[in-house]
Amino acid sequence: MSLAGKNVLLIIxxxxxxxxxxxxxxxxxxxxxxxxxxxxxxxxxxxxPLAVGALSASKVFGELFDREDEHDVGHIRLAREAELILVAPATANLMARAANGLVDDLATAILLAAKAPILMAPAMNPAMWAHPATRRNLAQLTTDGVRFIGPNAGEMAEAGEAGTGRMAEPTEIADAAEALLGQPQTLAGRHIVVTSGPTHEPIDPVRYIANRSSGRQGHAIAAALAALGARVTLVSGPVTIADPAGITVRRVETAREMLAAVEDALPADAAVFVAAVADWRAEETATRKLKKAAGTTPALALTENPDILATIGHRPDRPLLVVGFAAETDDLLANARRKLDRKGADAIVANDVSSEHGVMGGADNTVHIVTRDGVEAWPKLDKSEVARRLAAWVAERLQGGDTA
Structure with missing residues (x-):
């Protein structure tokens, strides 16, 4: 029995x-x-509670201010003793409170105090699951390291309602719990540097040049690598999402600051460059706000930013494995192949960011892993699943010594 003796805290x-x-x-x-x-x-x-207690052969907990349970700060004890915290069903309300760190009952207090892995099985009406607020909460929880199973598509409890929102089946959830608790620490002892988010290149004190990046993919990759046991240094441009738990984060604004932070983080076993770094910056940054004048447009002279991927990829003390991201709107694979050698990378993760794909700032991504051996095409996946697959791919390459 692969879960034998494992302490699972189930939040219903x-x-x-x-x-x-x-x-x-x-x-x-x-x-x-x-x-x-x-x-x-x-x-x-x-x-x-009678049915739940009978089946679990355990006391059922429910009150945050229970005199008997809280005499020793019971919610902290419950969080600390658990090897896995499973939330099933994870309702839209419960996800929203957890995503925003709100604590108003025992369940949310435990989630905020948790150090164990958290696995959520969402269940709600399809319209609620598809709502932008729920998608934001899902992205935030994923960035925080929470894992998800489901929801599945099918008939809803409401008559005539169907779509994605059904809670995963109990056997699926148990399988996911087993896989999570049994996940090997294949990157233990490895140091990996990840870049994420955009860079902001100032024009004057109030304006800047930037790329459209939320940082969700880079942060999710950092969290997935850490889940496999890696010591991760995340170099992040300006983002509005939370830092992944248990990871060293270095915050920067500009491309030059990002390069300096990456170089300072070396040596590393691998580096994954996900950040959407601005290619150019203003040649001269105005110290005062540029004022508009009727009929005139100020000239903006640009200069090229350092190429972080190429700089690290061609260093004599480069990481064993260097992975870059190529965000393209045209000739996706051809451009990725050209970047592979030009930038000294071992792999390029190519993704189509043309407007119809909605990748920049969205929840999903479709990528191709381009190496000198060929192209590995992945289907459209949630960014958290892309992160998990890429982390496993990195671990496999480092374990096998195959970085070419």
């Missing part, structure tokens, strides 16, 4: 899918897990 959210949590408890215990359930107030409207 308040949705109709809560009835599946009863079968989930049974599936987890069949695999040997010790299940400690936490029920939100709304969850108790769908399933009873």
């Amino acid at each position: 959210g308040g949705g109709i899918a809560a009835y599946k949590s009863l079968d989930l408890i049974r599936r987890l215990r069949e695999r040997g897990a010790v299940v400690r359930p936490v029920m939100t107030k709304a969850a108790r409207e769908f399933v009873t």
Whole structure:
């Protein structure tokens, strides 16, 4: 039993899918897990603590201000003793509170205090799952290192409703929990540098040149590498998303600052350059705001920024594995192949960022891994899944010594 003796804290959210949590408890215990359930107030409207307690053979926790449980700061104890925190169902409300660090009950207090891996199984109406607010919360939680299973497509509880929003089946969730707890630390002892986000190149005190990058893909890659045991240094341009947990972050503004931070972080076993670095900067930065004058347009002289990927790729003490990203709108693979040698990279992750693909700032990505051996095409994936696959790809190359 691969979950034998593993302490799984199960947070049951308040949705109709809560009835599946009863079968989930049974599936987890069949695999040997010790299940400690936490029920939100709304969850108790769908399933009873009596049923949950009977199936888990454990006390059911639910109150943040319980005199008996909180005499020793019980929510911290529950968070610390868990080897995995599983949220099923993860409702839109519960995801929103967790994404924003709001603590108003025992479940959210545990999530904020958690050091163990967190796996969420979302369940909600398809319109709620597709809503921009939920997508933002999903992206934020992914950046914070939370893993997700589902939701699946199918019929909803509401008559005539169908789409993506059904909670994953209990066996799927148990499989995901097993995979997460059994995930080998294939990058333990490795140091990896990741760049993420845009750079801002000042024109004057209020204006700058930049690229359209949210940093979501780079931050997700940093988190995925850390999950495999790597010591990660994340060099991030200006972003509005949270830093991944447990990672050294160096914040920069400009391309020159980013290059200096990367060089300062060396030596490293691998470097993954995801940042959308501005190719040019103003030749001269005005110390005062440039004022508009009717009928005239100020001349803006540009100069080339340092090429961070090429600079590191051609260093004699370069990392064993150098991976660059190529954001292209035309001739995707041809441009990526040219960059491979010109920049001294071992691989180029090429992605089409033309407007119809919605990659820049979006939740999904479609990439091709271009190496000297050929092209590996991946399907359209959530950026968190791209990150996990790329982290596994990096680990495989470093383990096998294959960096060409």
